[in-house]
Amino acid sequence: MQAVILAGGKGEGLLPYTEKSQKETISLLGKFVISYSIQGLKKAGINDFVVVTSEKGKKKIEEELKRLDVSGEVVIQKKEGINGAIKDGLERVNGNNVVISFGDIIASEEFYISLINTYLTTGADYVIPLVPVSEGVSTYGLAKIQGDKIEIVNSGSTLALAGAYIIKNEPFDDFLEYLNSRKERLKYFIWSETWIDIGYPEDLINAVELLLKDKRNIISENAEISKTAIMGKGVIVDDNAIIDDYAIIKGPAYIGKEAYIGNYSLVRDYSSIERGAKIGAYCEVAHSIIEPEAEVGSKSYLTYTIVGEKAKIGASVITSSYPARVIRGKVNKLGALISPEVQIQHGEILKPGSKI
Secondary structure, eight states: OEEEEEEEEEOOOGGTTGTOGGGGGOOEETTHHHHHHHHHHHHHTEEEEEEEEOOOOHHHHHHHHTTTEEEEEEOOOOSSSSHHHHHHHTTTSSEEEEEEEEEEEEEEEEEEEEEHHHHHHHHOOOEEEEEOOSSSSGSOOEEETTTTEEEEEESOOOOEOOSEEEEESOOSSSSHHHHHHHHGEEEEOOOOOOSSEESHHHHHHHHOOOOOOOTEEEETOOOOEEEEOOOOOSSSETTTTOOTTEEEEEEEEETTTTTTTTOOEEEEEEEOTTTTEEOTTTEEESOOEEEEEEOOOOOOOEEEEEEEEOOOOOTOOOEEEESOOSSSSSSSOOEEOOOOEEEEOTOOOTTEEEEE
């Protein structure tokens, strides 16, 4: 069976960040968001992929497919919307059944194994997983259980469509109406474990917390850690990272390959410092994501903040995080969403929920 992965959306909930970067190529704990879907499906036995994306995502995704050692084709989305993306993908696949998977879902490998196992054990041509949601319910596609069937609805439920499906390779007009028309031949299961849909800044921050939860310390032998640095619990330090004198990694936290943490800096509370990112001296970073090759100047304080790839944050920059309006967050905190390659001047104080 082949899988079509959808990674071509505009990422409207993450604008203006997604004007420069496809959201599925945002890095979390050293992997692209889309990599979690690909690796989960690979673990479930799928090794042939068609990825539908945009021009800004094509090169990175092609490189990632090679790195993950899977067979795949990356195609540029031509038709409009989700319906168009699925149709573009189905034009490139063979076989009677196909997996349709959204590339912005963070879920455990077991989620995808359950999807394939349900298909194999029931003999159903259509399989839909559902997941309970509590925040931002109106932002999801929803379904109601009616007896042993489900009906896709716009409201009146807290069960969301979980973003990975098995369907027949056949024509349709509207995807959700198509699924509803097949409910007599459809099987579903409810997934209550690791799962998050990346649609808004708070989803990225929540995803890091989800991914780091209950992690044990993993310290690369190739990392350079000062004898005076302090490592807390739940800390992952990747290859060739440098943690300088008297820095504290309180954890849970991820320090990526070739990342640098400066003297006396504190990284804490579900933060992810990605490949080649640099944190200057005397900084504090909490509940934040610093994307590859971004730089944070000395004496800065970042909380509930996302700093885009190759962005440069000046010295003594502060991101205020409360109170902020969030759609899916459990707490009303959001510092700043800073787009790739943006520069923030020294001494700036950014208001809660700033998007730059």
